[in-house]
Amino acid sequence: xxxxxxxxxxxxxxxxxxxxxxxxxxxxxxxxxxxxxxxxxxxxxxxxxxxxxxxxxxxxxxxxxxxxxxxxxxxxxxxxxxxxxxxxxxxxxxxxxxxxxxxxxxxxxxxxxxxxxxxxxxxxxxxxxxx
Amino acid sequence: xxxxxxxxxxxxxxxxxxxxxxxxxxxxxxxxxxxxxxxxxxxxxxxxxxxxxxxxxxxxxxxxxxxxxxxxxxxxxxxxxxxxxxxxxxxxxxxxxxxxxxxxxxxxxxxxxxxxxxxxxxxxxxxxxxx
DNA sequence: AGCGGTACTAACTTCCATGCCAGTACCTTA
DNA sequence: TAAGGTACTGGCATGGAAGTTAGTACCGCT
Numbered sequence: 001x002x003x004x005x006x007x008x009x010x011x012x013x014x015x016x017x018x019x020x021x022x023x024x025x026x027x028x029x030x031x032x033x034x035x036x037x038x039x040x041x042x043x044x045x046x047x048x049x050x051x052x053x054x055x056x057x058x059x060x061x062x063x064x065x066x067x068x069x070x071x072x073x074x075x076x077x078x079x080x081x082x083x084x085x086x087x088x089x090x091x092x093x094x095x096x097x098x099x100x101x102x103x104x105x106x107x108x109x110x111x112x113x114x115x116x117x118x119x120x121x122x123x124x125x126x127x128x129x130x131x
Numbered sequence: 132x133x134x135x136x137x138x139x140x141x142x143x144x145x146x147x148x149x150x151x152x153x154x155x156x157x158x159x160x161x162x163x164x165x166x167x168x169x170x171x172x173x174x175x176x177x178x179x180x181x182x183x184x185x186x187x188x189x190x191x192x193x194x195x196x197x198x199x200x201x202x203x204x205x206x207x208x209x210x211x212x213x214x215x216x217x218x219x220x221x222x223x224x225x226x227x228x229x230x231x232x233x234x235x236x237x238x239x240x241x242x243x244x245x246x247x248x249x250x251x252x253x254x255x256x257x258x259x260x261x262x
Numbered sequence: 263a264g265c266g267g268t269a270c271t272a273a274c275t276t277c278c279a280t281g282c283c284a285g286t287a288c289c290t291t292a
Numbered sequence: 293t294a295a296g297g298t299a300c301t302g303g304c305a306t307g308g309a310a311g312t313t314a315g316t317a318c319c320g321c322t
Binding site for chain 2: 023024025026027028031032033034036037038039042046047061062063064081102105106109110113117118120121122124125126
Binding site: 055 | 267268269270271272
């Protein structure tokens with residue numbers, strides 16, 4: 001049976017390919033989505049959207065990230081072709097991380113989302129009773 | 132593969148307020164982001180972006196979600212003012228969920244992101260890139 | 263000589279999100 | 293009578309994400 005809810009004016013329709021609204025469990029889309037919406041994934045992508053940065057700078061910007069999670073997340077993102085790693089064989093080591101073309105494509109979509117969250121967060125989260 | 136390290140043309144700059152690229156640990160923005168980028172949060176928001184739906188329909192669309200997680204996620208989203216719940220006191224029970232104004236604002240940003248993930252997932256996750 | 267910075271890796275542990283199952287209450291259909 | 297659909301809630305279990313600690317290799321500073 002149909003739910004007769006009027007489509008609001010600002011409803012955004014999904015591409016036909018995901019007309020169901022959601023894709024099947026275990027498909028590549030879910031995996032990718034998990035990578036980019038992971039706790040540190042978003043933050044790192046976001047930080048890198050401002051330009052290439054070194055390991056230690058990323059550590060500072062993604063406040064609270066452990067070295068382990070930074071390494072792990074960067075590795076995943078690199079494997080996905082979203083981040084590129086450039087190590088210079090100098091001493092002390094110097095490694096620069098930056099977004100790839102694809103990474104910038106993503107960040108162009110991610111940034112507005114995060115900006116929205118930033119703008120609405122106080123209003124939404126602080127207005128709640130915490131018990 | 133060309134990776135532009137110095138401010139590519141399509142680099143999207145963050146709003147000045149989050150010039151650091153990332154916000155501090157434990158701030159409301161991170162909490163909100165966690166809610167909406169949670170495993171089931173995205174899927175449910177996405178499903179609802181197509182219009183109001185009943186509990187059982189959401190269960191089917193967000194393939195793989197357990198009743199517990201569906202309830203929990205919906206509750207969080209409702210608390211955040213992104214989803215509205217309308218229960219009709221009939222028997223058998225009938226409850227409709229839909230996005231609020233704010234929820235639609237969010238989904239307008241979320242949908243392109245998910246669509247992008249959907250389009251790129253095969254390519255990225257299954258390994259092969261051709262550029 | 264010893265400390266700190268740079269960029270990591272690995273092993274071990276903790277903890278929470280998630281999963282699985284059982285129960286509730288009422289009605290309908292077989 | 294019993295099974296099944298609707299919309300949940302609560303308890304226990306667990307797996308994987310995340311945290312913690314330590315170690316590596318080299319250099320520059322004091």
